[in-house]
Amino acid sequence: MKTFTCPFLSLLIGLTSAVLSATPFAAPMADRLERPSRISASASQAPLTGIQRLGQRLVLVGADGHILLREPDGRLHQAKVAVDVLLTAVHFVDDRQGWAVGHDGVVLHSADGGENWDKQLDGKTINTLMLTWAETEVARLEQVASAQGSDNAAQLQALDNARFALDDITAGAVAGPSRPLLDVWFANADEGWVVGAYGMVLHTRDGGKRWDYLPDLDNPERLHLNAVLGLANGDLLIAGEGGRLYRRVDGQWLAAQQLTPASLYKLVQLRDGEVLAMGFGAALLVSNNHGQDWKPIPLGTKASLYGAEQLADGSLWLTGQAGVLLHSQDLQQFRLFQSAIRGAWLGVAALGDTQLALVGNKGLHVLAIHELKELR
Structure with a gap:
């Protein structure tokens, strides 16, 4: 595993x-x-x-x-x-x-x-969903291989891959319900997705009463998936380990993109429709066309980024490791701030225009924006 x-x-x-x-x-x-x-x-x-x-x-x-x-x-x-x-x-x-x-x-x-x-839902049920899929897939491909003989290299490779997946899933199930889920996004009260470690993607159409395991993402290495976000136009984005980004358009998954070698931890859509992807080592990228194309934004720090919040005035706060915060009015120039608390800020929410609520390994802290120390 x-x-x-x-x-x-x-x-x-x-x-x-x-x-x-x-x-x-x-x-x-x-x-x-x-x-x-x-x-x-x-x-x-x-x-x-x-x-x-x-x-x-x-x-x-x-x-x-x-x-x-x-x-x-x-x-x-x-x-x-x-x-x-x-x-x-x-x-x-x-x-x-x-x-x-x-x-x-x-x-x-x-x-x-x-x-x-x-x-x-918990990992015990997820193990059952995955095992059912893998056993069904192996049986289906064995039947195809038997009907077509041993000359179809692509079919034989698919069968080998399915058998490997079955062995891997079986080994994982022996370890118990140990499949971390890392993000969740719902389009409405019925349809939603969750993503997590080892390439995990699950989908529901009935508010979570029943979940389906989705094995068809272009992720043969089973890289960890850290973030999922639905866009205003109906597309779905998933980002994760190794800078990979996956797009679902009109119900179909497109080939994976690699935006950066750095792992991506957070996706957010701004009010003007721009989409941000951020992650390890101050990786920050922006897309103006629903995730089709991406442009990196250079920052004056190497701190990993975990959270984002857009204020009522349109400005943006980013949060990261070691108490780092960044603020921008235009997504071009960023001011770097340091909170007195040096923990990893994993999330942020604005409290009006003057305070930020920050969460991380130090718990919850509400900080006045004017008290933050700007780094030059």
């Missing part, structure tokens, strides 16, 4: 290790899939990995199944969550319906604006 090589995924794995090492007699992961997240007074100081504005509230996800809701007056309270594994991303389609994903193949759903979260 493929080993972890993506720095972003390694960072999230590190967050899990840090939390478990600080928890005496931590229960096995299988138990954590069945055990509700514990209410903790210090949840906002524990690692947090994702943030989304929901009206005037913020929804935050992170370690030990923690999901926090921040009210406009700054009060925080913890949601009721069915699992206590590390959560990695959250996405709401309206003020009621939302999904969160995390380690061990967890997909959670909330129908009440984030107050309560039920488990829709």
Whole structure:
């Protein structure tokens, strides 16, 4: 089975290790899939990995199944969550319906604006979906090979690939529900996608009641997939390890693009339709045509980038490792800032025009923009 090589995924794995090492007699992961997240007074100081504005509230996800809701007056309270594994991303389609994903193949759903979260999927079910697909594919290709004989090299290669996939998936299933999911995006309350480690892509058309494993992405190396985003024109983008970008147009996956050698961690569409891809070593690229073509944007830093937020005035904040933040009015000139807290900022949300809510391995911090130190 493929080993972890993506720095972003390694960072999230590190967050899990840090939390478990600080928890005496931590229960096995299988138990954590069945055990509700514990209410903790210090949840906002524990690692947090994702943030989304929901009206005037913020929804935050992170370690030990923690999901926090921040009210406009700054009060925080913890949601009721069915699992206590590390959560990695959250996405709401309206003020009621939302999904969160995390380690061990967890997909959670909330129908009440984030107050309560039920488990829709976990790695045990994903293993079953993958095994069913692989066994069916091997049987189908064996039947084709038997009918066509041994002269069709392409068919024989496809059969070899399917048998290898079956062996690999079987070995992965033996390890248990160990398939981290890293991002989630829903077009509406019914149709959505989740992506994750080892090239994992899952799709639902009924709000998560049933999920389909999608093996047809152009990703034979099973590179990790870190981000998924639907565009305003209906296209779907997936980005990940090795700078790979995958586009789904009119229901069909196109050949993969490699935008950069650096792994990509985040996709975001701005209000004017431009799309940004960002990641390792300050990789930042922009597309003006829905992801068909990309142009790199040079930055005065080598810090990896993890989060982005566009303010009401159209300006953009980017967040990254070691407390780095970048601000731009035009996507051409960027001002580099340093927060006093040197953790990795994995997500950002604006609180009006004067404050930023930042989440990362240091938990939640609300910083006044005028207090940030500009680096020259």
